[in-house]
Amino acid sequence: MTTSRPKGSSGRGRRDLRVRVKTAKGRKLSSTRWLERQLNDPYVQSAKAEGYRGRAAYKILEIDEKFHFLKPGARVVDLGCAPGGWSQVAVARTNALGTRQNKPQGRVIGVDLQEVEPIEGAEIHLLDFLDEGADDLVREWLGGSADVVISDMAPKASGHPPTDHLRIMGLCEAAAEFAMDVLEPGGVFVAKVLAGGAEADLVARLNRAFAKVSHVKPPASRSDSSEKFVVATGFRGKPD
Template sequence: MAEEPPRKRMVRAPTRGSDDARATPARLKTAHKRTPSQQAWLERQINDPFAAKARAHGYRSRAAYKLTELDDRLRLLKPGARIVDLGLAPGGWTQVAIERGVTQIVGVDLLPVDPLPPAKILQMDFTDPSCGPMLIDLLGGPPDAVLSDMAPNTVGHRQTDHLRIVGLVEAGADFAVEVLRPGGVFVAKAFQGGETAEVIAKLKRAFADVRTLKPKASRADSSEIYLAATGFKGR
């Protein structure tokens, strides 16, 4: 009898994958001259689906997807609006605003930021008293929205770091109340905690609606939230 030909093995067709696909986490091949925390951060980045999407789309940071979700839900960015972006580095939020039709936008950060025309960018400390007037002068008038993704450099002490971020949220909120047009919007990154509740109470006195939101692009293990205050009542 003739021998039967060898059976072909069934091979599953490759898939394109998705953000929810389960796969073995990638690991860096070397940890040379990196601290354990640096190594962990880098491994988290290469395994982060939002970071991968940002690279593919051309966004400068995964944080862009936080603003896109907030805008999809609340319609914060309108063509022709004037926008201030606080803590804009590396520029993901400004990219989203420009992509969605905003042409009048100014931003500030302590770090240098590559140009993002038509945005006008300041490199300075937002808490410097001269910064606010400079932003409004560059913008050419009161903004329709103040966006803040500011975060302080952490020191590793949870309570201290929390108080520092709350301080930045308060500074951003005070600036927004001082400069926004009636009906305007303030959005800021914050973290869950008692002090944040005090900021929310202050915002509720100045805005018609205040919400706390956690976009999908915010990591699940982070206490990060976003405050979205809309319908500024005016001064």
């Protein structure tokens, strides 16, 4: 399965059909700008049309098209899975619904601190992955180790970029440690990070644990965002 770039994302050879939003009474200018961006975002429009729970689904789709880790039969753990777009993609790509005979059936486990609406083909659990014994619970739910651990988590923004960078890197480091506790040899870890200067320790540890570590900014990631994704493939074992 491949995904094409959402229609209208180029803008070449067409009239300016941009939706403009007037600032309503009581609405902040920043809110108006956000609403206008959402209304004009082709990924938002495509997500609604294709039934995804958010435009973020296209990020994991585009990353997988480059690295091909969501394979039929794969066992996937989605950390911080709300609202569920990444789990939706994982279900479809690992054939978790098993609609054909003799077709490998994947397993998708989504965990989050908040309640998540059920996702067909996925198992959603209310869990803090930082809790002691969380890795044992996930392995129990999977019936073994995971092939892939994915994370699109980000802490609530503080408005102070250096602080936000450190927070998301701390979350990514915790997710990486969890992944190394539950992954099968050869497994894959994918997580969101922010561009900045606090990545060296994480990358060094991942390089010791995985055969290859890459950074990618998929087309669905907004150009004005500092987010990117780390993709670690070929898990070799947790370093000391």
